[in-house]
Amino acid sequence: xxxxxxxxxxxxxxxxxxxxxxxxxxxxxxxxxxxxxxxxxxxxxxxxxxxxxxxxxxxxxxxxxxxxxxxxxxxxxxxxxxxxxxxxxxxxxxxxxxxxxxxxxxxxxxxxxxxxxxxxxxxxxxxxxxxxxxxxxxxxxxxxxxxxxxx
Numbered sequence: 001x002x003x004x005x006x007x008x009x010x011x012x013x014x015x016x017x018x019x020x021x022x023x024x025x026x027x028x029x030x031x032x033x034x035x036x037x038x039x040x041x042x043x044x045x046x047x048x049x050x051x052x053x054x055x056x057x058x059x060x061x062x063x064x065x066x067x068x069x070x071x072x073x074x075x076x077x078x079x080x081x082x083x084x085x086x087x088x089x090x091x092x093x094x095x096x097x098x099x100x101x102x103x104x105x106x107x108x109x110x111x112x113x114x115x116x117x118x119x120x121x122x123x124x125x126x127x128x129x130x131x132x133x134x135x136x137x138x139x140x141x142x143x144x145x146x147x148x149x150x151x
Contacts, residue, residue, distance in 0.1 A: 043138030
C-alpha cells in the first residue's frame, strides 16, 4: 500500500483594528463608493488610486494603486454585504501571488465612534501577511483621516 502525503494549506492571516470618529453607516459606505475609495485606498509607495466598484453580492471591484514606477492591480468579488456591520470580499493581487485571499470588514458601534476590525485571510506567506498588515494599517489610518476631514 502506497501512502500519499497531503500538505495542509497554511492560512497566513492578519487583523487590523481602528476606531474612527464617524457612524458605522459612514464608514461602511466609504468602502463601496469608488470616489471615496480613490481618496484613501493607497498605502506604502502608492500615491493614488483608481477604483471601479459594483457594490452587490457577486459584484466585482478593481482597484489600481498607483506608484511612480508601477501600478498595483487588485481585484475581487463581494461575498457578503450586511450594511452597516459587515463586508466580505475576495482579494487578488501581486501580493497574494494572484491567488484568492479573503478580506472581512466588521464595524462595531462605539458611541460616537465606529470600531473597524479588518481581517485578511489566506495570504500566501508570513512575509506577505506582514506586508499586508502594514499596508492595511496605513489604509485604515488614511480612511479615518479622510472621514474626519469631512466632519
